[in-house]
Amino acid sequence: MGHRADQEISTVGQAELIDGGEDLLMPAAAWEVGEKLLKGLLFKDVPLGDAGQAQAFIDAMTLSEASEIAELQESPGREAFERIRDAVKEAFVMFSAHDAPSRDDLGRMLETKLPQVNRYFVAPEPTAPHFQGEPANVFEDAPFIEPLPKDGTKGHLLEREALRYGMASTRYPNGAFVVTDLNSQKQLGFKWGRSPLASGVALSICSYKEATRRLLKRIDVPVPHGRVFSTADRDLAVQYADRIGYPVVCKPVAGLRGIGVVANIQNREELEDALTLYQQSQLGDDDFVIEEHVPGEDYRIVVIGDEVVASVVRSAASVTGDGMHTVADLIEYKNRARQENPHLSSRPITLSESLQYQLKLAGLTFSSIPEAGQTVLLANSANLSQGGDSFEIADEMHPSIKELAVKAVQAVPGLGFCGLDMLIEDHRKPVWEQRCTVIELNAHAAIGSAQYPMWGTPAPVAKKFFEATAAASEITLPEHQSKRLTLRFDIRGRVTGVGYRKWFGKRARRFGLTGYVKNASRKRVEAVVSGPADAVSALGYLATTGTTKAVITSVVMTPVEDPLMEQFQVMKTPTLRGLLRRVKRQVSQLF
The missing domain is CATH 3.30.70.100 (Alpha-Beta Plaits)
Structure with missing residues (x-):
């Protein structure tokens, strides 16, 4: 798709990268050259609708760009590029034609085709995401972590610290690995992000949200009011929400990555919709919790032993309008920025039913063009796995909040490491001047979100985590890492x-x-x-x-x-x- 300053609408060219029911190999080079073609056509004064000049320009650029790239010399790479090139030409030639697609045509295409599209490009592209004038963080190790499986990053970061300390490692294909101190011959076992710092009992308690809530309530750690319901008790859950008052939150009793969570439910009708969405999720057969929705920003606070080592405030997935690009455009290019972050690259904003539901609440669709500066919320919970943003703010956090976080973690026996989720109105204020509520304890290593925040100073969580694990086993580490x-x-x-x-x-x-x-x-x-x-x-x-x-x-x-x-x-x-x-x-x- 493309825009010109003197044109009101864009037009679309489609490239089907499927042959005989199978996906074509898609080299990155083919994609990059396709984008260069569209940008060149838009900014090189090629007359709109002039098929001859457009074709001449594309042919010249193909010779100068594509023909020099090895991946595009032979099929299927060449075939993939040719389909992209033809789509660019189709879009450009139709750009000012009398029968060019209208805005409604574009909208229908986005609404019906977008869920089937893995990637697309527009020209000019939206501005890269910024926060308070600062661009997103860039990490040197991103190219090496990007090929790793999503759930393996936590364990890889811990293993990397061990290897940098001169240890040996034996890794198995199920995510487990054992590191050996070559001096003492002592060994430490890990599974993904699990380590000797968290016992099996601690893992069990933290994975069951209702058990955690009751344990914390017993020691006067503030938690939201709530109850557990089975899927057969849907009517009772609605009655309970009516009794405690809206807004409420619906979430699985034991879950990960924000799956099935719907927050800030304002009334009975929205709760009925949320329960339907929950039942359609992959955890839809499990018990669920209805609890009060507590105001405040969503924080992930990392505690090792008796110390807060990192704190990330998370915001719900969103995009910011510029008055020219569609919601779909903004999502596509926000995801490209996330691909540069080792923790967020495997957690894109997905075009799910819950996202469409959120847009519907705001009266928007994929083809809507938000005004410049307008924030469009794409989720109702601040979960990074659902496309949320992250900001590291531990240095700004008030000491009383840190003390509360440590108290909550130490309430669980055998929990030497924890990613604690809290709702806080203002992390700079003491707890007695506001409402601070603990909503979840995560015994699985919450390393990536703090090690790779989208904005703010990254915290060396993996290093501190591994050093604490080694110290607990009385392993003396070298003074420096390699x-x-x-x-x-x-x-x-x-x-x-x-x-x-x-x-x-x-x-x-x-x-x-x-x-x-x-x-x-x-x-x-x-x-x-x-x-x-x-x-x-x-x-x-x-x-x-x-x-x-x-x-x-x-x-x-x-x-x-x-x-x-x-x-x-x-x-x-x-x-x-x-x-x-x-x-x-x-x-x-x-x-």
């Missing part, structure tokens, strides 16, 4: 004859690493990898995945001397014929 690593990878499983070495070498080179990979035996591959700690440790995590035919059982990473190689090499496996020739040569030399 910025570069050289590790020997011992990779076991079905890893020979399945293209694993080639796959491994491609990713090592993509990360800018040096070293080598080779077959060590029929069920074992060995590699030595050297480079920045962020990249080497991320490759260690990826090594447990491999090709579709590979089955990895374990990856052991041990510190070794740097082989000082200039590039990364995939060493060939000697063939039987080659071995026979070598034996013949050796025998002939003896005689």
Whole structure:
């Protein structure tokens, strides 16, 4: 889609990137060149509606841009680019035609097609998100974390800290890993973000929201009034909400990532809609909680031992209008900004039924064009997994709020680490001047949100978490961490004859690493990898995945001397014929 200053509406060209029911391979280069074509057509004074000049411009740009990119030389990359190029031409040629799509046509297209579209582009693109004049944070390790599975980032960050302290690590494909202190031979076991700092009992208590609420209420930690209901008690839940008064919150009794949560429900009709949405969610068969909606901003406070080490205030997913772009445009480019954040890249704003419900409450649709400066809320809960924004503010938080947070965490036996959720009116004021309410305790490591806030100073949560875990096991860590690593990878499983070495070498080179990979035996591959700690440790995590035919059982990473190689090499496996020739040569030399 494209806009020109002297034109009121945009037009649309579609590129179907599916062939025979299967998705076409979509190189990033094809996408980038497609965007350059549209921007060039809009800003190079190519006459609107002039198909000949548009085609000439596209052909010239294709020669100068696309033909120089290796990924676009052969199918299917070439085919993907050609479809994008044709869509750009179609949109541009129709831009000022008499039968060009109207705003209503554009709206119908967005409402019906958008849920099926993974990505699109507009020109000019919306301004990148800012907060109080500051752009979003940029993180150097984002390219290395981006390929990792969403739920594995927590564990990877902890493993990276251990490797930087000179430890060895054995990683398994189920998210578990064990790090070994090479001096004392003591070991620490982790599973995703779970560690010895949180006991099984603590995990069980925190995962059941009603048990947590009752425990905290017993020690005078403020919690919202609420009750648990089964799915068969829907009418009783509505009556209870009527009795305690609106607004209320509906949420699963045991859940993660804000799934099924609907906040700030204003009346019975909205509650009925919220309960229907809950039943349609993936937790819809579970018990749910109806509780009072407490005013205040949503905070995730990270507590390790008796110290608050980070605090992130979260705001609900939103976009800001500019008077030119549609809500759909603004969502697309807000998601692009989130892709630059290691924690938020796998948590985009999704075009869900709950999002459409939120837009409906505001009288908007995907094709609406908000006024400049207008904030459009896209969710009713401040959850990062639902597209929310994050701001690190621990340095500004009043000491009395920190004391309350520590008190709440210490109420749960065996909980040495916690991500505590609170609703606070103003984090700079003491608790006795406002209402501060604890709404949830999370025993699973809440590392990423504080380590990678969208705005504010990042907190080294993973480092402090790992250091506390080591101290609890009486492991003495070195005074400094290494910025570069050289590790020997011992990779076991079905890893020979399945293209694993080639796959491994491609990713090592993509990360800018040096070293080598080779077959060590029929069920074992060995590699030595050297480079920045962020990249080497991320490759260690990826090594447990491999090709579709590979089955990895374990990856052991041990510190070794740097082989000082200039590039990364995939060493060939000697063939039987080659071995026979070598034996013949050796025998002939003896005689």
